[in-house]
Amino acid sequence: MTPQADPDEGVLFDVPRTKAVAAKSTPKKRRPAEELPIARVVVDTPLPHLDRLFDYQVPQDMDAAAVPGCRVRVRFNGQLLSGFLLERVAESDFGGQLAYLHQVVSAEPVLTSEISRLARAVADRYAGTLSDVLRLAVPPRHARVEKEDIAPAEDGGAEVRCPGPGPWEDYPAGPSFLEALRAGHAPRAVWSALPGPDWADAIAVAVATVLSAGRGAVVVVPDGRDVDAVDTALGARLGPDRHVALTAELGPAERYRRWLSVLRGRARAVVGTRAAMFAPVADLGLVVLWDDGDDVHADPHAPYPHARTVLSMRAHRVGAAALIGGFTRTAEAARLVASGWAHPLAADRAAVRSRAPVVRPAGGDSELARDEAARSARLPSLALRVAREGARSGPVLVQVPRRGYFASLACAGCRASARCGSCRGPLAIRGAHAMPYCRWCGRIAGEWRCGTCGHARMRAGVVGARRTAEELGRAFPALAVRTSGRDGMLTKVGDRPALIVATPGAEPVAEGGYAAALLLDGWALVGRADLRASEEALRRWCNAAALVRPASDGGQVVVLAEAALPVVQALVRWDPAGFAERELAERRELGFPPAVTMASVTGAPAHVRELLDGIELPESAELLGPVGTGDDAEQEERALVRVPHTATFALTGALKAAVAARSARKGDRFAQVRVDPLHVV
DNA sequence: TTCTGGACGCCA
DNA sequence: GGCGTCCAGAAG
Numbered sequence: 051m052t053p054q055a056d057p058d059e060g061v062l063f064d065v066p067r068t069k070a071v072a073a074k075s076t077p078k079k080r081r082p083a084e085e086l087p088i089a090r091v092v093v094d095t096p097l098p099h100l101d102r103l104f105d106y107q108v109p110q111d112m113d114a115a116a117v118p119g120c121r122v123r124v125r126f127n128g129q130l131l132s133g134f135l136l137e138r139v140a141e142s143d144f145g146g147q148l149a150y151l152h153q154v155v156s157a158e159p160v161l162t163s164e165i166s167r168l169a170r171a172v173a174d175r176y177a178g179t180l181s182d183v184l185r186l187a188v189p190p191r192h193a194r195v196e197k198e199d200i201a202p203a204e205d206g207g208a209e210v211r212c213p214g215p216g217p218w219e220d221y222p223a224g225p226s227f228l229e230a231l232r233a234g235h236a237p238r239a240v241w242s243a244l245p246g247p248d249w250a251d252a253i254a255v256a257v258a259t260v261l262s263a264g265r266g267a268v269v270v271v272p273d274g275r276d277v278d279a280v281d282t283a284l285g286a287r288l289g290p291d292r293h294v295a296l297t298a299e300l301g302p303a304e305r306y307r308r309w310l311s312v313l314r315g316r317a318r319a320v321v322g323t324r325a326a327m328f329a330p331v332a333d334l335g336l337v338v339l340w341d342d343g344d345d346v347h348a349d350p351h352a353p354y355p356h357a358r359t360v361l362s363m364r365a366h367r368v369g370a371a372a373l374i375g376g377f378t379r380t381a382e383a384a385r386l387v388a389s390g391w392a393h394p395l396a397a398d399r400a401a402v403r404s405r406a407p408v409v410r411p412a413g414g415d416s417e418l419a420r421d422e423a424a425r426s427a428r429l430p431s432l433a434l435r436v437a438r439e440g441a442r443s444g445p446v447l448v449q450v451p452r453r454g455y456f457a458s459l460a461c462a463g464c465r466a467s468a469r470c471g472s473c474r475g476p477l478a479i480r481g482a483h484a485m486p487y488c489r490w491c492g493r494i495a496g497e498w499r500c501g502t503c504g505h506a507r508m509r510a511g512v513v514g515a516r517r518t519a520e521e522l523g524r525a526f527p528a529l530a531v532r533t534s535g536r537d538g539m540l541t542k543v544g545d546r547p548a549l550i551v552a553t554p555g556a557e558p559v560a561e562g563g564y565a566a567a568l569l570l571d572g573w574a575l576v577g578r579a580d581l582r583a584s585e586e587a588l589r590r591w592c593n594a595a596a597l598v599r600p601a602s603d604g605g606q607v608v609v610l611a612e613a614a615l616p617v618v619q620a621l622v623r624w625d626p627a628g629f630a631e632r633e634l635a636e637r638r639e640l641g642f643p644p645a646v647t648m649a650s651v652t653g654a655p656a657h658v659r660e661l662l663d664g665i666e667l668p669e670s671a672e673l674l675g676p677v678g679t680g681d682d683a684e685q686e687e688r689a690l691v692r693v694p695h696t697a698t699f700a701l702t703g704a705l706k707a708a709v710a711a712r713s714a715r716k717g718d719r720f721a722q723v724r725v726d727p728l729h730v731v
Numbered sequence: 732t733t734c735t736g737g738a739c740g741c742c743a
Numbered sequence: 744g745g746c747g748t749c750c751a752g753a754a755g
Contacts, residue, residue: 091755093754093755095754097754099752099753099754100753100754103755104754104755105755106755107755124755125755126754126755127753127754127755128754129754142755144755145755146755147755148755149755
């Protein structure tokens with residue numbers, strides 16, 4: 051204890067620091083609580099080497115409020131920091147002088163022991179810190195809301211009745227999955243949802259079944275529109291007051307209000323976006339993850355936990371059931387099936403055929419090039435025909451891969467991508483009459499000539515929704531054209547003929563289903579330099595195609611991509627599970643995730659090397675790189691480490707130790723570690 | 732982030 | 744020997 055100690059800490063000192071302080075402070079003698087006087091606190095600091103519990107004394111006057119899980123403020127190295135009190139104990143094994151808690155912020159036990167242990171496990175799994183995970187798991191406090199009483203349920207909290215199988219009747223294993231839920235078991239399934247709008251109700255039925263067995267449920271979906279869909283379905287199956295929807299857009303007060311209603315046991319079911327994976331549902335019986343291939347399920351903040359991983363860890367730890375579903379299947383989900391962790395839950399072929407639209411590939415580049423008439427709209431004749439037919443009976447969806455008014459440019463002669471004359475960066479065009487410019491150095495490309503073939507003309511490559519809408523407006527002058535993208539999203543459209551141009555994930559639902567869908571620029575989606583390019587293309591295509599009427603009602607889909615590609619075949623046959631197995635097999639051969647656990651170390655070359663030197667890698671680890679990431683401006687390098695799954699925690703432990711050793715010294719920017727990086731190429 | 736203590740270097 | 748600077752390590 052220094053002679054400058056704070057009066058909070060009960061130390062008497064004879065020389066006041068300043069007159070002002072002397073006048074204000076009447077240092078009161080504090081006494082520790084009689085029972086369990088030691089509080090073990092996780093302090094909110096981003097420093098990895100401080101990722102452990104610190105002991106404080108509980109002063110007598112905070113004894114009642116200082117309950118496990120409550121928020122506290124503590125003096126830590128001279129600063130006042132927030133933290134959570136994890137437990138009260140009789141003695142500390144710390145040798146030095148303990149400080150007192152500075153304040154118990156409130157007695158609300160916001161960090162339950164289940165969530166605190168889960169957060170610890172997640173931090174370890176991702177080589178991150180507990181306090182980083184807790185920042186995601188526990189929402190910021192809203193004092194006024196916390197003081198409100200929770201209204202009792204309208205129906206007095208009556209039991210939830212066990213529903214019938216509903217949409218699960220279409221799946222041979224569906225009823226037995228529900229029966230296992232009803233019996234309080236913990237079945238785990240990877241679910242291939244039938245195309246169409248029933249998926250949300252299927253989730254609601256599973257949740258209602260678990261609630262009827264007296265346990266709770268957590269449902270995580272990619273975005274607010276999906277939250278609304280499931281929320282509506284849950285309302286229909288559970289009645290009022292049994293569930294809440296948690297999304298980031300609610301605003302802090304309402305968000306905290308709903309979250310508290312979960313913590314306090316008023317709501318037993320939660321649907322939300324990724325942060326809802328930590329919702330403090332008591333006696334959890336089921337976790338559900340919808341469309342697990344969507345990138346938004348990976349949290350963008352350190353340590354970047356992924357909802358699939360967190361929810362499966364959570365289900366495993368508490369003996370809850372798990373339902374991981376979507377219109378497609380990720381390689382990761384395929385691995386959960388292959389390893390025996392989960393069972394596949396799919397409809398038979400006949401049911402798939404009766405629900406899916408007819409899907410036909412149109413050409414790819416060769417047909418596109420020949421199809422002189424359609425070139426202006428970048429549409430081969432099959433696509434034009436299908437769109438015209440479809441537009442006679444209802445809305446037609448047009449999916450374009452990138453957002454905004456934007457096009458990449460390629461040589462009109464040889465299709466090589468158009469490059470900047472001074473820095474070789476990719477050229478793009480933005481705005482209707484703008485000049486092509488370089489996406490790296492920003493120079494306007496005036497006199498351009500192809501570096502490969504000498505051709506002088508460029509053609510537009512992948513373009514965004516608005517430009518496509520303009521082109522289509524010309525091709526279909528009689529039709530209303532609407533767009534839906536991140537900026538200005540449509541939730542649903544009616545059944546009148548119209549062209550709906552949307553980017554992936556922003557496709558509105560059509561009343562009665564779309565008559566047809568065109569999936570544009572497929573060649574560009576599939577050609578991306580990314581390990582998951584094909585899987586991601588199929589996911590986007592299937593998510594759009596699932597909004598189209600069944601074949602029996604005339605639903606048609608045209609995908610502009612090379613018919614021979616396996617990913618296109620998987621769409622045509624509607625066989626995402628088969629495709630996922632194939633992907634997984636391929637990744638096994640390549641030694642890429644999810645067949646192995648991978649971690650990346652990214653940063654300035656010297657930093658990357660320094661960190662790598664400090665890691666005591668497990669024997670089975672393999673180091674790849676470091677190599678430049680292609681971001682020449684940043685001079686950035688990346689190394690990858692891969693290990694078999696059995697060595698995952700050995701790897702993350704070693705990474706954490708190395709990062710902690712560094713952080714003890716350097717406050718400076720340092721190499722960034724990421725476990726399960728989303729894109730490894 | 733902030734603080735402290737120990738190591739080391741420079742000068743008298 | 745004494746003083747000042749720098750850096751590693753700790754943080755209850």
